Amino acid sequence: MPNIKELDVNGTRRRIDADPDRMLLSVLRDDLELTGTKYGCGEGQCAACTVLLDGQPVKSCITRVGSAAGKRVLTIEGLAPAGQLHPVQQAFLNADAMQCGWCTPGMILGAVALLKATPNPTEAQIVSGMNGHICRCGTYPRIVRAIQAAAGKGGAA
Amino acid sequence: MTRRDFLAALGGGITVLLVEDDIFAQESGRGGARQVSQEVSAWLHIGEDGVVKAYTGKVEVGQNARTSLTAAVAEELRVPVGSVQFVMGDTDQTPYDGGTVGSSTSPRMFPQIRNAAATAREMLVDVAARKWGVDRAAVAIANGKATAGSRSAGFGELTQGQKLVQTIPANAAVTPAAQWKVAGTSVPKVAGREIVTGAHKYPFDIARPGMLHAKVLYPPQFGAKLASLDKSAAEAMPGVKVVRETLTSPRAGFGAEVVGVVAPDADTAAKALAALRAEWTPETGESSSKDVFAYFKQNASGLATNGGLTAYTIAYIAHVPLEPRAAVAEWSGGKLTVWTGTQRPFGVRSELAEQFKISEENVRVAMPDTGSGYGGKHNGDAAMEAAIFAKAVGQPVKRNWTREEEMTWAYYRPGALIEVGGKANPDGSIAGWEQHNYNGGPSALNTPYNVKGAREQVHQTKTPLRQGSYRCLAGTGNNFARECYMDELAHSVNLDPLEFRLRNASNDDRLVAVIQAAAEKFGWKNRKKAAGRGFGMSAGFEKGGHVATFAEVDVAAGAVKVVRVVEAFECGAVINPEHLRNQIEGAVAMGLGGALYERIDFAGGKIATNRLSRYRVPRFADMPAIESVLVDRRDLPPAGAGECPIMGVAPAVANAIFDATGQRVRSLPMLPLGGGAGAV
Numbered sequence: 093m094p095n096i097k098e099l100d101v102n103g104t105r106r107r108i109d110a111d112p113d114r115m116l117l118s119v120l121r122d123d124l125e126l127t128g129t130k131y132g133c134g135e136g137q138c139a140a141c142t143v144l145l146d147g148q149p150v151k152s153c154i155t156r157v158g159s160a161a162g163k164r165v166l167t168i169e170g171l172a173p174a175g176q177l178h179p180v181q182q183a184f185l186n187a188d189a190m191q192c193g194w195c196t197p198g199m200i201l202g203a204v205a206l207l208k209a210t211p212n213p214t215e216a217q218i219v220s221g222m223n224g225h226i227c228r229c230g231t232y233p234r235i236v237r238a239i240q241a242a243a244g245k246g247g248a249a
Numbered sequence: 250m251t252r253r254d255f256l257a258a259l260g261g262g263i264t265v266l267l268v269e270d271d272i273f274a275q276e277s278g279r280g281g282a283r284q285v286s287q288e289v290s291a292w293l294h295i296g297e298d299g300v301v302k303a304y305t306g307k308v309e310v311g312q313n314a315r316t317s318l319t320a321a322v323a324e325e326l327r328v329p330v331g332s333v334q335f336v337m338g339d340t341d342q343t344p345y346d347g348g349t350v351g352s353s354t355s356p357r358m359f360p361q362i363r364n365a366a367a368t369a370r371e372m373l374v375d376v377a378a379r380k381w382g383v384d385r386a387a388v389a390i391a392n393g394k395a396t397a398g399s400r401s402a403g404f405g406e407l408t409q410g411q412k413l414v415q416t417i418p419a420n421a422a423v424t425p426a427a428q429w430k431v432a433g434t435s436v437p438k439v440a441g442r443e444i445v446t447g448a449h450k451y452p453f454d455i456a457r458p459g460m461l462h463a464k465v466l467y468p469p470q471f472g473a474k475l476a477s478l479d480k481s482a483a484e485a486m487p488g489v490k491v492v493r494e495t496l497t498s499p500r501a502g503f504g505a506e507v508v509g510v511v512a513p514d515a516d517t518a519a520k521a522l523a524a525l526r527a528e529w530t531p532e533t534g535e536s537s538s539k540d541v542f543a544y545f546k547q548n549a550s551g552l553a554t555n556g557g558l559t560a561y562t563i564a565y566i567a568h569v570p571l572e573p574r575a576a577v578a579e580w581s582g583g584k585l586t587v588w589t590g591t592q593r594p595f596g597v598r599s600e601l602a603e604q605f606k607i608s609e610e611n612v613r614v615a616m617p618d619t620g621s622g623y624g625g626k627h628n629g630d631a632a633m634e635a636a637i638f639a640k641a642v643g644q645p646v647k648r649n650w651t652r653e654e655e656m657t658w659a660y661y662r663p664g665a666l667i668e669v670g671g672k673a674n675p676d677g678s679i680a681g682w683e684q685h686n687y688n689g690g691p692s693a694l695n696t697p698y699n700v701k702g703a704r705e706q707v708h709q710t711k712t713p714l715r716q717g718s719y720r721c722l723a724g725t726g727n728n729f730a731r732e733c734y735m736d737e738l739a740h741s742v743n744l745d746p747l748e749f750r751l752r753n754a755s756n757d758d759r760l761v762a763v764i765q766a767a768a769e770k771f772g773w774k775n776r777k778k779a780a781g782r783g784f785g786m787s788a789g790f791e792k793g794g795h796v797a798t799f800a801e802v803d804v805a806a807g808a809v810k811v812v813r814v815v816e817a818f819e820c821g822a823v824i825n826p827e828h829l830r831n832q833i834e835g836a837v838a839m840g841l842g843g844a845l846y847e848r849i850d851f852a853g854g855k856i857a858t859n860r861l862s863r864y865r866v867p868r869f870a871d872m873p874a875i876e877s878v879l880v881d882r883r884d885l886p887p888a889g890a891g892e893c894p895i896m897g898v899a900p901a902v903a904n905a906i907f908d909a910t911g912q913r914v915r916s917l918p919m920l921p922l923g924g925g926a927g928a929v
Contacts, residue, residue: 114516122515127454128447130620132571133652137861140571168447181445185437188827191835192311193444194571194620200445219869226861228571229311229621230838231831232872 096161101126102170112158116150117141119157120167128168128197138226142198143167149205168197171204180204183242184235191229199225203239212243283345283595289372289413291344292365293322299393299405301326301333303362306346307354308338308592309618310570310626312891313828314354316439317432318362320824324424324432325366328393328404330439338594338616340609348593350627350718352792352889355824359887363432364421369413371422376407426822426883433883435827440618451620452590453575457645460577463492463638464522465509465648467658470854471502471714472532478508479526488513489521492641497604500630501715502854503658507634511642515649534854536713538564542666545687548711558668559734562916563689563726564848565664565714567858569866572620573655578635579645584611589632590619597629601636623839624718624892625659656859661849662719663712665689667730671700673738677752686727688712693724693791693896696731697760698753714851720836721892724791725843725899729917732787732900736907746786746904747773757790759819759882763797764788766878767817771799781805782812783909787900793888794820795880798837798897800873802905807922809906811841811873816897819880820888826879829890833877836894842867844899845920 093112098105101124110119120126120143129152132140136151143152144166171178180203183189190196199222206213206221213221218239227235294302303322309315315335323330336342338349346358370390377395378385380402387397395402426433443449468475480491490511499505510525512518536544542562576589585605591597594614602609614632635648650658667689671682682696683704691707719725739749747768754760768774768786776784781804788797801813818833846865850857858864903914906922914922 111516118516121454125456126447127450127456130451130572131453131649133861135652135860135862138571168445172446177442177445184445185441188438188441188831190311190438190441190444191313191831192571192619192621193441193449194451196444197447219872223869226571226866226868228569228623228839228866230835230867232838232867232869233834233875234831236869 093158096157099124099157099160099165100163101165102167102173110157112156112161114157115153116143116155116157116160116165117152120152120165126167126169130194130197132195132226138195139202139224140195140198140226142201142225144201144205147205147208149202166201168201171200178204180207180239180242183238187234187238187241189231189234189238191231195225195227199227199235203235203242206239207243213239215240283347285344287417289365289368289415289417292362293369293413295369295404295408295410295413297405297410299332299403301328301404303333303335304343305335305337305358305362306343306595307358308349308594308616310349310592310622311620312354312832313438313825314349314358315618316436316828317355317359317824319439320432320436321359321362322366324429325363326370327390330431330436332393335439337618339613340594340598340615341613345595348596348627349622350592350624352794352892355820355887355889356793359824363423364417367421367423368415368417372413372415373404373407377402380407432824433822435825438828450617451572451575452577452588452617453572453620453649455577455588455617455647457577457579460645460647461511461513461642462515462518463509463511463634463646463648464518465507465634466522466525466527467654468503469529470532470534472504472534472854473529474504475506475508476528476530482524482526483510483521486512486517486521486524489517490642491525492638494637494641496633498600507637509634509638511638511646532854534713534852535711537852538848538850539852541664541713544713545664545666545710549687549708550710551706551708558670558683558685559737560915561667561669561726561730561733563665563667563729564917565661565716565851566719566843566847567656567661567849567864568623568625568659568719569656569861569864570621570623570625573650573652574626574631574659575649576631576635577645577647578632578639580639580643583607584613585636586613586615587632587636588615588617589629589635590622590626591616591629591632592622592624592626593628596627597632600629600633604633605636605640623720624722627718630659652861653859656864657856660715660717662725663689663716663723665723665726667726669730669734671734671738673742673749675742677742677744677749679738679753684727684731686723689726690723692722693727693789697757697788697790698735698750699756700753714849720839721791721895724789724892724896725840726917728787728789728791728896729899729903732789733903733913733915736785736900736904737913750786750788754788759795760788760790760797762880763795763817763819766880767797767799767815770817770876770878771815773799781909783905783907785901785904785906785908787897787904789893789896791893791896794818794890794893796893796897798901800898800901800905802902802909804906804909809845809902809920809922811902813874813876814898814901815876815878816894817878817880818890818894819882820890820893821885822883822887823879823881824887829879830877832890833894834875837875837898838867838872840895840898841871841902843917844902846918848918
């Protein structure tokens with residue numbers, strides 16, 4: 093398979109020149125300098141690297157860039173393009189749903205996808221939907237509250 | 250006012266130097282006591298534009314020190330929080346600091362910053378009074394301005410960007426906690442917006458022009474020595490260089506030899522690393538996670554213990570900071586700059602200066618706000634590797650650790666064997682007490698209860714793994730063993746565990762207060778027994794904080810679900826209630842991992858649990874309902890909150906499991922019940 097030459101990231105066509113077997117995380121961070129997407133484990137266990145591919149959450153540390161070609165990639169940098177925070181971002185701030193913040197971008201994108209699929213989730217749906225994400229600082233209950241709050245404020249938008 | 254007038258008005262600066270003692274615990278690297286400036290200008294600067302810049306050697310790893318210290322400046326200088334910029338953990342810009350360790354920021358740096366800012370505020374009063382020819386008492390400082398009658402001036406206008414030359418007096422005019430308007434309130438996380446937008450640059454994210462990427466060849470097991478190296482295949486790859494250097498201070502388990510590859514990008518570096526052909530002289534590897542507790546005792550120093558003690562075992566566990574170690578190093582004209590995530594930037598500076606035999610003035614270590622530490626980032630392993638490679642190739646080098654490297658080659662919370670003995674009198678008093686900790690350490694070893702002649706001892710021994718600091722250190726094990734045994738004593742004299750503790754805590758009003766506050770919130774007296782359901786409690790004191798924890802568990806077929814945890818915590822005057830709650834709740838969540846699941850399995854010098862797929866940390870579905878109770882003592886100075894709250898949950902859960910099952914669990918982690926590496 094030839095190198096991937098173009099990637100649709102955050103609504104912009106970005107020129108790249110990447111072996112299709114490289115991981116999407118590496119291309120985003122190292123080639124496109126979109127460092128808001130975080131490495132946590134390299135094996136899809138912590139979901140810190142979550143981005144949306146055509147609206148679906150994927151773990152970019154185990155997603156080959158070849159499989160992202162031709163699809164819309166949304167990273168945390170593209171969630172508030174005009175400076176106006178997305179309701180989920182604002183809800184995380186309001187609930188103080190972070191400590192060190194390393195898991196936060198992936199957590200927020202996971203929550204955006206969850207609310208898109210389930211606009212008014214129960215607590216149990218939030219817990220099962222987000223269980224693949226690790227917050228080592230242990231702010232889980234606050235993240236649940238943030239997602240609940242965002243659900244009432246157009247977080248699924 | 251001219252510059253000369255300004256300096257004259259403030260008088261000459263007499264520099265008073267205080268000695269700051271370093272707080273070292275195990276793997277804390279080198280450093281030593283240093284003198285810390287008590288000049289206001291070392292801590293604060295007001296620009297001509299009125300922007301307040303503050304400086305501290307402390308670092309931000311998610312514990313919200315940046316926010317609490319910013320609040321201290323805003324409080325004393327009477328400026329909005331948003332007008333304060335805090336420079337943290339940069340050895341070229343900030344005063345020396347022994348490290349963001351031991352819950353020391355709130356008890357030591359918070360008053361330091363308050364004193365500096367209050368002194369600066371009084372200087373501004375002096376300058377304004379002199380400028381306008383009015384009495385000091387006529388000058389008011391508020392909202393970033395000085396006013397007297399109809400006259401008003403911004404801070405920038407008053408100082409004109411000059412250095413604030415004055416020694417901070419011992420009796421600086423700080424605002425009493427009872428009158429706080431900013432401190433003591435839930436100031437939102439400073440720089441939270443940069444986190445939720447992905448804009449913040451963590452150490453892992455730092456890039457420099459011309460930067461290359463490095464990978465390190467680690468031994469296949471602890472202690473193995475490199476016998477031969479064929480680097481031809483790696484060196485044949487475009488842009489790849491192989492570097493081989495020697496550490497002046499060898500790393501435990503790793504040794505002195507650093508071998509690695511440098512490449513134009515991270516993927517090529519990984520391929521080049523895989524292309525290195527190395528042969529190793531194997532090492533047997535002393536002990537394993539199965540027999541390590543007997544190993545501790547066999548190799549222990551100190552007096553022999555009496556027989557008949559009850560043994561508790563504490564596994565080695567990993568910090569698992571979600572951002573692994575990372576560094577970028579750059580050499581320029583003999584001067585080294587390293588951006589890295591460490592809790593001890595000044596300690597890392599010393600390590601680097603020693604390695605390269607250059608003066609500390611020629612080393613700058615800067616720490617961007619980092620993806621957590623929990624006591625696990627005291628040293629400069631990644632910084633050292635990046636600096637060695639950058640020097641060898643003459644270009645900036647990034648060295649980001651993988652998760653496997655972080656879980657294998659960092660250091661662990663020490664494993665421990667803890668032995669406890671003592672008995673209760675029929676009246677509920679404690680007749681005698683002894684507690685011995687092998688390998689773990691002294692934190693929270695001393696009982697807070699009324700015991701005459703308690704015998705408490707740490708026994709040094711050998712460790713098969715590299716070990717170091719951890720959130721609350723050995724307090725996680727010592728408090729577990731003591732509070733579980735206290736529960737046994739309560740039952741031995743048929744006393745309610747709450748009543749037994751209250752009878753024995755009368756020497757410590759602060760401990761009684763948190764126990765009562767948590768018991769009330771939990772509804773201990775009205776708890777309802779049901780099949781498979783249990784209730785337990787614990788209490789303790791460490792790092793200036795008092796904690797009481799109550800837990801409710803469901804046990805069915807050996808599976809344990811922690812349903813609810815209530816934790817009351819008192820750490821003096823509360824600086825930020827919301828952030829304090831976040832710390833307490835987060836400590837309970839993290840503490841559940843060490844309590845129930847987390848254990849480093851090792852044998853023959855190899856770590857089996859070296860990835861997140863093999864090492865279980867708490868997740869959303871593991872969370873109980875967590876409720877925190879703040880006991881705010883405005884009459885007491887603030888203590889830290891990052892550590893002590895973690896040590897309550899394990900014993901409370903173990904005692905609740907006993908309540909549900911009649912089975913005493915004496916090993917951490919507790920699951921699987923009746924299994925694990927606990928037996929000695």
